[in-house]
Amino acid sequence: MSAPLRVTVWNEYRHELKASHPASTIYPEGMHSAIAQGLREAGYEVRTATLDQPEHGLTDEVLANTDVLTWWGHMAHGEVRDEIVEKVHARVLEGMGLIVLHSAHYSKIFRKLMGTSCSLRWREADERERIWVLEPGHPITNGLEPYFEIPQEEMYGEQFDIPAPDELVFISSFAGGEVFRGGCSFFRGAGRIFYFSPGDQEYPVYFHPDVRRVLANAALWASPVAPERGAALASE
Amino acid sequence: MSAPLRVTVWNEYRHELKASHPASTIYPEGMHSAIAQGLREAGYEVRTATLDQPEHGLTDEVLANTDVLTWWGHMAHGEVRDEIVEKVHARVLEGMGLIVLHSAHYSKIFRKLMGTSCSLRWREADERERIWVLEPGHPITNGLEPYFEIPQEEMYGEQFDIPAPDELVFISSFAGGEVFRGGCSFFRGAGRIFYFSPGDQEYPVYFHPDVRRVLANAALWASPVAPERGAALASE
Amino acid sequence: MSAPLRVTVWNEYRHELKASHPASTIYPEGMHSAIAQGLREAGYEVRTATLDQPEHGLTDEVLANTDVLTWWGHMAHGEVRDEIVEKVHARVLEGMGLIVLHSAHYSKIFRKLMGTSCSLRWREADERERIWVLEPGHPITNGLEPYFEIPQEEMYGEQFDIPAPDELVFISSFAGGEVFRGGCSFFRGAGRIFYFSPGDQEYPVYFHPDVRRVLANAALWASPVAPERGAALASE
């Protein structure tokens, strides 16, 4: 039997602290708490870390003991210290999985890993996002129907300035007619990266059962294949 | 100066011959005539070929003198003779370009080249298709705006059972909420293949200026790089 | 806890039956027995099937109960019946894994899945093949050093007429100076395919510990992600 997957959920945690912001009501304990709850239900060992903690909560000890890191940020990308970004980058190339969420398409770590601007089309909307499965045999789509819907979301659309993904797993459509490569995997060094677009701070997206399923699947998929884990899998 | 690009436009040419079918009004001289007209305006040397001609119009001599072949078929895929499919397949691997149009996703030649079922989701619709550019620097999207629209089209949607394209150039959205990888390139042997989804027989899609631009761009992109052509390009 | 992986090892089984052929000495019980032995040591549930059995040993019942199929063939590709190839093809698109070995690059099933000629450069040699790991984080390379060597092998070299692999995992070099994409993965439908080049019938390649490790890793990687399996993995 293998050891449980160790996930660290990182969150900027600023919107939720403003009493006037919808996020403070939707996520009174922070988006990271909701994300972590979903991953714990999948059986993983989960801790959280936030921007305003010392070293953004990402000490060497935390990073060394993280199999998969999830990252949510939006208004404070610039406050993330470059030396922490360098450490996360090095850990990804070493094999740590990274799940990049929603507006973290513009985070320093994602842009550094991609090498492109990571810009996209967006529109403040309040509309239906439909997320289509392109790869029905992919571990990240395990258990999903051909599509699922999020009733209200911000619009993210093409052209999304990223390298062609190593695997294109989901495409979203919006009621306004836009499309978006909302689920993309990238292999960099020994690490696996998954970008997943749903998750605007104004909607309760991280309580959505299919979003939780995707995150649980993605964490498992992104976990490093250490010799012990491989052996465990082979003989389980 | 290089010789003009030699394009052969192949068409099943059955719908248009039924007086009761809308295609007979929209394309009184056949869809191939409209497609060929657009490509001639781009400066190419264009001939046409149809299913009911001897050898489907694709004699050894025609194939040997074709740089790029476009293919439209729908109701009579099964009538295309296997030995002609073999010849087209061999020419593609040798370097002839191939542009596969709309319902030809189910043609023998495309399925043989892809190795998958090439099935897709579809719905008889009469609705707006919006086609988004994913690769603004790609030769096939040269001269296009970020998206263009076809006012009325049949719906083709995901999951489209193809190998991951070598380049994903366009994604379509439909008014009903579906998405589709409607512009995909594939490299096979020395040949380049482009699948382009617009073109239902019930709508005048092949008169649309942006569709014509895509086809002209795609033919140029798919043309083989023969030694003479390369030299001509280098010294033009 | 999940059920063990069910692997079917298919072998043409002709060379080994000729008393004068080296394979009859190296693999007195057939190459399939050696391959199966290695996979059993990895903890999988393994059965074998050969060309001269009824339905080539691949009945509907066998295929329905196979998670991953390995395929070795060389001199009798043409004797494999087309309807069996169709069934294997359908099962791969449904999600069964397929591991294609050595000269099976020219098998009907691999050519059908690839859509290209699958031709390659070859030379009867008796020389060192060195196999380099390109993706150190890939599950298939788990536990390997940066390269491993096979002391004596036939030479397979580029240009290998395949679609660009979805993942290029290994490249081989030969003492004579050739190179070969000897470990390639392809995603087709819901299935995962791995081509692995070592395995000439004249050398005891399937007893080599690193070859066995690759095959064990590849079988695990190619296994379908059925809902039960995914659930099991997530909660193990």
Place this chain on the structure above:
Amino acid sequence: MSAPLRVTVWNEYRHELKASHPASTIYPEGMHSAIAQGLREAGYEVRTATLDQPEHGLTDEVLANTDVLTWWGHMAHGEVRDEIVEKVHARVLEGMGLIVLHSAHYSKIFRKLMGTSCSLRWREADERERIWVLEPGHPITNGLEPYFEIPQEEMYGEQFDIPAPDELVFISSFAGGEVFRGGCSFFRGAGRIFYFSPGDQEYPVYFHPDVRRVLANAALWASPVAPERGAALASE
């Protein structure tokens, strides 16, 4: 008729200025002069720029009038100013082609575009490099035989820590048994990037006719498809 392709050849230009270094004899006017000479013979409009010029020779005016930039650097990557790297990066995403040569795998611009460490295995050697064509239909391999050789080169080998290339064009083998993805293309933003490994400062590689052919082909391939150029090509 279209305007000639405008190429800027950038060189660190340090080794060649040391009287004791072999490069001072092989390239008395600098490696950039030899590279530029080859590209001029292909009919392009070529200028050069070097590290020790003001702004490294890459003023806004030069960059704005460059279709394709070639980059050679080795001992002074760290002296390239970050703001110049930012400008080159922005121009690549806008559509300027970039050809990255030999030890420039470690240049700031290439590492920034790739997002990985770009480390590789190397060995001071003096041995035969054989470069194999993987994509015989690719514009960059136009006019080449199945392989060509460089009699003496330094060894560069796998594992090369880059994202999977969008197109793998060449693989090299070395007399010592190593392999290397020595010709790789990447699409980033609207720009095309080609990494080509031959070109150690101690050997006259940039006089080699096949190396010159590759560079001429690659420059043409990497050139941006501006509306005017596309139109010109379509009607030439």
